[in-house]
Amino acid sequence: MTTLAVSLSAFGRPEFWIGVGILVAIYAILTLGLQLNIGYTGIYNFGQVGFMAIGAYAMAILVVEAGWSFWLALPGATLVAVAFAVLLGLPTLRLRTHYFAIATIAFAEIVRYVAQNADGLTGGSQGMLGFEITWQTIAASLQDQLGLAPQLSLVPLLIVAWVTLAVLFAVLLALGRSPWGRMLRAVREDEDAVRALGKNAYAYKLQSFAVAGAVGAVSGYLLALYLSFLSPEAFLASVTFISFAMLIVGGLGSFPGVVLGAVIVQVVLEGTRYLQLPLTDFQVASLRYILIGLILILVMALRPQGILGRREEMVLGG
Amino acid sequence: MAEGPILTVEDVYVRFGGVHAVDGAGFQVQRGSVTALIGPNGAGKTTLFKVLTGFQRSERGHVIYDGARVTRRGPHAIAARGMVRTFQLTKTLAALTVLENMLIAAQRHPGERLTTVFARPRAWRRRESEACAQALELLDTFGLADKAGDHAGTPSGGQRKLLELARALMVEPRLLLLDEPMAGVNPSLGRRLLEHMERLRVEQGVTFLFIEHDMEVVMNHSDRVIVMADGRVIADGEPQAVRADRRVIDAYLGTRREEPAA
Numbered sequence: 040m041t042t043l044a045v046s047l048s049a050f051g052r053p054e055f056w057i058g059v060g061i062l063v064a065i066y067a068i069l070t071l072g073l074q075l076n077i078g079y080t081g082i083y084n085f086g087q088v089g090f091m092a093i094g095a096y097a098m099a100i101l102v103v104e105a106g107w108s109f110w111l112a113l114p115g116a117t118l119v120a121v122a123f124a125v126l127l128g129l130p131t132l133r134l135r136t137h138y139f140a141i142a143t144i145a146f147a148e149i150v151r152y153v154a155q156n157a158d159g160l161t162g163g164s165q166g167m168l169g170f171e172i173t174w175q176t177i178a179a180s181l182q183d184q185l186g187l188a189p190q191l192s193l194v195p196l197l198i199v200a201w202v203t204l205a206v207l208f209a210v211l212l213a214l215g216r217s218p219w220g221r222m223l224r225a226v227r228e229d230e231d232a233v234r235a236l237g238k239n240a241y242a243y244k245l246q247s248f249a250v251a252g253a254v255g256a257v258s259g260y261l262l263a264l265y266l267s268f269l270s271p272e273a274f275l276a277s278v279t280f281i282s283f284a285m286l287i288v289g290g291l292g293s294f295p296g297v298v299l300g301a302v303i304v305q306v307v308l309e310g311t312r313y314l315q316l317p318l319t320d321f322q323v324a325s326l327r328y329i330l331i332g333l334i335l336i337l338v339m340a341l342r343p344q345g346i347l348g349r350r351e352e353m354v355l356g357g
Numbered sequence: 358m359a360e361g362p363i364l365t366v367e368d369v370y371v372r373f374g375g376v377h378a379v380d381g382a383g384f385q386v387q388r389g390s391v392t393a394l395i396g397p398n399g400a401g402k403t404t405l406f407k408v409l410t411g412f413q414r415s416e417r418g419h420v421i422y423d424g425a426r427v428t429r430r431g432p433h434a435i436a437a438r439g440m441v442r443t444f445q446l447t448k449t450l451a452a453l454t455v456l457e458n459m460l461i462a463a464q465r466h467p468g469e470r471l472t473t474v475f476a477r478p479r480a481w482r483r484r485e486s487e488a489c490a491q492a493l494e495l496l497d498t499f500g501l502a503d504k505a506g507d508h509a510g511t512p513s514g515g516q517r518k519l520l521e522l523a524r525a526l527m528v529e530p531r532l533l534l535l536d537e538p539m540a541g542v543n544p545s546l547g548r549r550l551l552e553h554m555e556r557l558r559v560e561q562g563v564t565f566l567f568i569e570h571d572m573e574v575v576m577n578h579s580d581r582v583i584v585m586a587d588g589r590v591i592a593d594g595e596p597q598a599v600r601a602d603r604r605v606i607d608a609y610l611g612t613r614r615e616e617p618a619a
Contacts, residue, residue: 213475218460218468218485225450225461232448235410236462237437237528238469246471351508352452 057193059309061265064200067301069258070282071204071211071294072251078292079215080247081227083136086127086143087255087282089150092274093120094256095263096154096161099170104160109173117256124252125245132244147276155271166270174264193265200261204298207254212294214250223247224292224352281308284331288338290348299346304331361424363388363532363564364440368418369408371401371588378404380588383418386532386581391558391565393575393596396585397609402568403445405585406534410442411435422532437464441530445537445568447517451510455501455520458509459492460485462527488527495523499553515546522550526557533557535567539574551578576600584608 076084097116101107131142154161181195214220222243225233230240263269289300311327344350364386371379379401386392394402407413411432420428422440450458467473468481496502499519539547557563569575582599584592586608592599
């Protein structure tokens with residue numbers, strides 16, 4: 040983590056906002072998968088960060104340990120995450136909502152503990168390095184071509200992250216509007232009604248979960264490229280909860296809401312990093328989360344469906 | 358049309374804890390018939406419906422639908438074969454529009470498969486417009502066409518029953534199981550519902566098995582009546598015969614006891 044500099048001048052630096060921009064895109068991608076699960080299908084996936092971790096670590100391990108090319112490792116890591124989603128979903132999606140939620144939290148924690156302790160594979164708490172060499176070459180040449188100043192070295196990643204977000208956003212929007220997406224919404228409303236109409240509700244839940252896993256993996260390797268150092272602390276359960284905050288602020292059932300929610304929550308989280316207050320660093324860090332809590336309470340009170348959610352299609356407490 | 362009964366139920370047995378909800382029930386439903394399933398509250402009618410449509414496992418016995426044993430099949434597989442149920446409390450999906458409610462019941466829709474959404478857009482768009490036309494036609498028949506764009510939570514309870522029946526028809530059923538179709542429906546809508554049932558039977562050869570408490574409906578609109586009590590079938594025959602059956606009267610009114618000996 041960067042040190043908590045107590046200086047307002049940091050706000051003026053473009054590097055700071057480039058970093059925020061990259062994180063917004065990464066979190067928005069992560070949350071797109073969550074939106075598909077919770078807003079569309081009504082399955083309470085509380086372990087989305089687990090897929091992010093699997094995507095990041097699988098990519099890094101395939102490149103560093105197995106010697107795969109970076110370009111093969113990306114789809115490879117996505118497939119690993121999908122495989123985990125299917126394996127986890129097969130037994131747990133038959134459970135009732137709350138049990139599934141608990142199983143997914145446990146899954147994400149298990150992934151993190153494995154990353155922390157499987158030293159031989161993941162480097163444990165020492166972390167992993169050296170998976171982004173291919174990317175660094177591309178980033179450097181992009182920087183040259185765009186004629187960017189040296190301190191703007193993260194601009195290529197910013198561009199790639201937002202292009203990826205745009206593509207995934209378009210894909211999920213199209214899926215959501217397709218008859219397949221309509222079946223997910225029907226499953227969310229009433230699984231038995233769907234079954235009685237000859238449709239396999241369980242298969243739809245599994246597919247939704249697998250797609251969320253794939254999308255989570257993409258956010259994972261983007262995060263890995265941003266950090267250029269992988270360690271288990273990047274994948275705490277709080278990542279999923281921040282993602283939930285974005286989902287609820289933006290509006291359940293709305294993909295544009297995901298992007299808006301990611302912008303709002305991330306700007307508040309990062310923008311308050313350099314607040315000059317007569318408090319200790321630790322207190323400032325806590326204050327940032329209190330602010331997110333206040334925003335959530337305000338949204339719940341004033342616009343319970345979220346900023347871009349639709350009232351007729353309220354998913355929680357409707 | 359194939360011969361023999363469309364549905365054969367043998368020795369179905371469901372127990373919840375110590376309660377025998379269905380206790381060895383068996384009967385047949387003839388093709389093209391309108392069969393009523395009646396019995397006092399707690400007789401096991403709805404549980405039996407759940408067994409027939411795969412929502413509940415029977416501990417023993419068989420359900421044979423259209424010549425094939427469906428006892429161990431899942432609800433969606435049974436419905437897709439043409440044995441379709443409705444629910445006692447309507448299960449219209451309130452957050453979806455009336456038209457969307459109809460469309461989720463469309464069969465053989467490539468757009469509902471994740472792999473074909475992007476791979477074969479033209480194929481599923483063609484099926485989608487077909488299904489839309491079919492749905493709008495059905496909604497029109499049931500007098501719901503003007504509600505097509507509304508959210509399905511807004512129509513009245515009676516209209517939701519009609520919607521549920523219309524939606525079940527999208528599955529192209531050959532045997533429709535209706536759980537108390539007349540409950541909570543006003544008389545004029547109820548008459549329409551009965552007319553629709555009769556028309557479907559005559560025009561499309563749909564067989565009906567329905568649970569009903571309204572004896573007038575049962576006696577005048579069914580050609581066979583099955584009576585359940587305490588999880589068993591106690592009578593099975595033509596309406597007039599069943600009405601006169603001693604066991605049926607006893608089940609509804611309580612058994613007459615002999616005067617205790619003085």
